[in-house]
Amino acid sequence: MKSHPLLNKLMLLLLVLAITPSAFAQNKDLPNVVILATGGTIAGSADSGTQAGYTSGQVGIETMIAAVPGITDLANVTGEQVSNVGSQDMSVEIWLKLANRINELLATDDVDGIVITHGTDTQEETAFFLNLVVKSDKPVVTTGSMRPSTAVSAEGPLNLYNAVAIAANTKAKGHGVLVVMNDQIHSAHGVTKTNTTSVQTFMSPMHGLTGAVIYGRHEFYSKPHGIHGLDSEFSVHGVTSLPRVDIIYSGVxxxxxxxxxxIKAGAKGIVIAGVGNGNMNAATLAACKKAAESGIVVVRSTRVPTGYVLRNAEVNDDENKTIASDELNAQKSRVLLMLALQKDRSLEDIQKLFYTY
Structure with missing residues (x-):
């Protein structure tokens, strides 16, 4: 059957519309922002507005957008539901799907910024992962909430409003992935969750805030630390899995x-959440040395909230063939090592990654 040129053009147009958000009800004076929803507390619900227990990932993205007055005055907003899970169930599979979708969207002229709604438990890990694999300088912002959508004084709608305001602003370009929560702007590299229930849970203890945002009005204080975005060497294009890296928590x-x-379970790398300056007891250190000699990459991080893990300080990393995490906590060290192990690298090269990312 012979194809018709006009029919072919129509089919191509429909394909473009299917993979890009050009179906915005567009105001040409506003930027275009896509919200990619993954679930979390911001999409959670409970039987009452004052109970502590709730179920994450119950509300769809269209409902969430509709609950934010004035959000469409900031940008032409569309939403996509990438997943709907509590962030304790975030997975590498979702990470890869999310990263590739972001790169696909930002490669078009139709999208000016991305917002990701996410649970707070692993938000810093997802943000840091995306910080290393998103191939654009356009704004990418993650946000969430500590209270479910049904709670008295749920902060999710304002967090989402502020996140869209940042993603819609060209001043956010080149900052890598940002985390917007509780009127504050954090870098993906520096942010960490510090409290189990408080809305002031996210802090950037080593480098401080990247900026502040109040009802959409914002100011940037500094550029984020570390290599990210277009300058990053990491890519997940065509990647279907990442090497297994385990975290082992150190104690008495x-x-x-x-x-x-x-190692028997299949780990290609191990991160030790060590005591103090990345320390561990003698037996564990000996096991780590043996593992490193067999080709397993071992990174010494720390369970302490702030500070550097120094190379060749209390532990002789040269002798034990271990990597010092510098200022990355255990969970971010794991993310970086998973990406680093996508190809063969020397220990010297991996150590350099921890100093520069």
Missing amino acids: DTPADLVDLS
Whole structure:
């Protein structure tokens, strides 16, 4: 059957509309922002407005957008539901889907910025992952909430409003992935969750805030630390999985066989959430040295909230063939190591990654 040129053009147009948000009800004077929803507390609900227990990921993105007065005055907003899970169930599979969709959207002229709604438990990890693999300088902002949508004084709608305001502003270009919560702007590199229930849970203890945002009005204080975005060497294009990296938490008399069990389970890398300056007991250190000599990459991080893990300080990293995490906490060290292990690298090269990312 012979194809018709006009029919072919129509089919191509429909395909473009299917993969890009050009179906915005567009105001040409406003930027175009796509909200990619993954679930979390911001999409959670409970039986009453004052109970502590709730179920994450119950509300769809269109409902969330409709609950934010004035959001369409900031930008032409569309939403996509990438997943709808509590962030404790965030996965590498969702990460890869999310990253590739962001790169696909930002590669078009139709999209000026991206907002990701996300649960707070692993938000810093997702933000840091995206910070390393998003191939654009356009604004990418993650946000969430500590209270479900049904709670008295739920902060999710204002967080979402502020996140869209940042994503819609060209001044946010080149800042890498940002985390907007509780009127504050954090960098993906520096931010961490510090409280189990408080709305003031996210802080950037090493480098401080990137900026502030109040009812959409914002100011940037500084540029984020570390390589990110277009300057990053990492890519997940065509990637379907990442190497397994485990975190082992160090404490008094930590069993050294945890290292062996992790390797037997298939780990290609291990991050030690060490005590103090990335320390561990003698038995665990010996197990780590043995693992490193067999080709497993071992990173010394810390369970302490702030500070650097220094190379060759209390632990001789040269002798033990271990990597010092510098200022990255254990969970972000794991993210960086998962990406680093996509190809063969020397220990010297991996150590350099921890200093520069």
